[in-house]
Amino acid sequence: MAKRIDVSGMSAYYGGFKAIDDISLTVEPRTVTAFIGPSGCGKSTVLRTLNRMHEVIPGARVEGKVLLDDVDLYGQGIDPVAVRRTVGMVFQRPNPFPTMSIYENVAAGLRLNGLKHKGDMDDLVEHSLRGANLWEEVKDRLRKPGAGLSGGQQQRLCIARAIAVSPDVLLMDEPCSALDPISTLAIEDLIAQLKAEYTIVIVTHNMQQAARVSDRTAFFNIAGTGQPGKLIEIDDTARIFANPSQRATEDYITGRFG
Numbered sequence: 001m002a003k004r005i006d007v008s009g010m011s012a013y014y015g016g017f018k019a020i021d022d023i024s025l026t027v028e029p030r031t032v033t034a035f036i037g038p039s040g041c042g043k044s045t046v047l048r049t050l051n052r053m054h055e056v057i058p059g060a061r062v063e064g065k066v067l068l069d070d071v072d073l074y075g076q077g078i079d080p081v082a083v084r085r086t087v088g089m090v091f092q093r094p095n096p097f098p099t100m101s102i103y104e105n106v107a108a109g110l111r112l113n114g115l116k117h118k119g120d121m122d123d124l125v126e127h128s129l130r131g132a133n134l135w136e137e138v139k140d141r142l143r144k145p146g147a148g149l150s151g152g153q154q155q156r157l158c159i160a161r162a163i164a165v166s167p168d169v170l171l172m173d174e175p176c177s178a179l180d181p182i183s184t185l186a187i188e189d190l191i192a193q194l195k196a197e198y199t200i201v202i203v204t205h206n207m208q209q210a211a212r213v214s215d216r217t218a219f220f221n222i223a224g225t226g227q228p229g230k231l232i233e234i235d236d237t238a239r240i241f242a243n244p245s246q247r248a249t250e251d252y253i254t255g256r257f258g
């Protein structure tokens with residue numbers, strides 16, 4: 001059940017340092033939005049505010065609103081753990097649970113959600129691994145350690161783990177930056193398929209990747225070291241790459257800056 005994300009007037013801090021200033025943007029259900037911009041402009045920080053991972057860092061806080069459909073994720077009585085179940089995340093480095101088997105990596109979140117029935121578990125594990133385009137490669141070695149897979153397979157395992165608990169949104173923080181080109185293409189194909197069911201936001205340093213996988217692109221920038229990151233513009237990806245409305249965006253995507 002893909003949901004719409006609506007960020008308004010959002011600023012994010014690390015202690016006294018304002019890392020993000022007054023961001024507003026909307027992400028429609030069943031679309032892929034890419035966050036691009038130079039290092040330190042706050043792409044990962046914004047991503048982590050979308051599932052309340054930002055505040056895990058001591059002293060970090062968020063101002064403003066993040067709505068998932070009509071629910072304010074920072075509203076009173078909202079459980080951050082429940083938010084993280086609804087808004088799944090895949091990280092830069094594949095991080096399967098190292099001591100767990102392939103099967104258990106996918107099953108772990110389902111067990112936390114209280115699922116006990118073995119037949120249901122088997123079905124959901126298979127469904128999630130198929131959803132992550134990994135089933136055929138691992139179906140005969142489900143009880144082997146997840147850490148024994150290749151980097152690209154491990155990242156697809158992490159995606160299987162993330163989708164197993166049926167999130168509404170998938171956040172991906174440079175999911176291909178540790179992968180070779182073939183594994184990168186496999187993940188990009190997967191993102192194109194997952195879009196049918198999820199709202200996806202991906203941080204990437206790779207312009208071609210943003211152009212290939214996303215419907216919308218958000219360009220962030222910073223005025224200088226120590227300054228907060230700002231959203232410069234968000235628009236259809238084709239437009240951002242062909243005819244952006246801001247000069248800074250054009251300079252960045254044409255490689256004149258950043």
Ligand SMILES: Nc1ncnc2c1ncn2[C@@H]1O[C@H](COP(=O)(O)OP(=O)(O)OP(=O)(O)O)[C@@H](O)[C@H]1O
Nearest residue numbers: 014019037038039040041042043044045046057229
């Ligand atoms: N845990 C942290 N504690 C303090 N400051 C942080 C922390 N994480 C990030 N920052 C700062 O917040 C700002 C934004 O960082 P962030 O990682 O969001 O940028 P980014 O655009 O994702 O960068 P990159 O492309 O290099 O990953 C930077 O100035 C960074 O130094």
